[in-house]
Amino acid sequence: MKLSKSYFLRDDVVALSKDLLGKVLCANIQNRYTEAIIVETEAYNGVVDKASHAYNGRRTARTETMYQEGGIAYIYLCYGMYSLFNVVTNKKDIPHAILIRGAMPLQGMEIMLQRCGKKTMKDDLLIGPGKLSKAMGFHYSQSGTSLLKNIIWIEDRGIHLKNIQSTPRIGVDYAKEDALLPYRFVGQL
DNA sequence: CGGCCGATCCACT
DNA sequence: GTGGATCGGCCGA
Secondary structure (H helix, E strand, C coil), X not given: CECCHHHHCCCCHHHHHHHCCCCEEEEEECCEEEEEEEEEEEEXXXXXXXXXXXXXXXXXXXXXXXXXXXXXXXXXXXXXXXXXXXXXXXXCCCCEEEEEXXXXXXXXXXXXXXXXXXXXXXXXXXXXXXXXXXXXXXXXXXXXXXXXXXXXXXXXXXXXXXXXXXXXXXXXXXXXXXXXXXXXXXXXC
């Protein structure tokens, strides 16, 4: 049920990105439990992908996390105020990552609403990578957290999404021709 | 060290 | 549709 180490070690990050649709993202952060069904992802294909922070083999203190063995979280600060959550995949030294861009709340709605400062639940509360992290309680200081323990993990409950589409990725115009690759996946419950 | 900029979001018009 | 918020990471001097 919980995705295992071998799942994250697979080498086709694009296929894996699509496969994560319908999986359940679970988090137990500051003793508060939340769950959400993944409905939007983006693959970042390592050193050959101009949109990746690891493009051309770039290694910095921040991106070192992506070079570790798959099965951990890469969470970084974007635009000075949003923590974006990624799943690191593949073997050590192959810096593949999958950005989780959107999810549908499943458990812990009250906690999510409180974290987001909202009164009423709407379907788009966790649509958008910054919003998802805010609702789930992810923070860039947690980058490197193992997805095989009981803090942040992903479960397969046999949920299959409908109308799965692939499109170019969002917000990566700087990646020139790689910005056109169909590495974003979205589906519906 | 200084300056530029970003895998975003929301409140406005 | 558009611009501002906001600040760590990165690079060049």
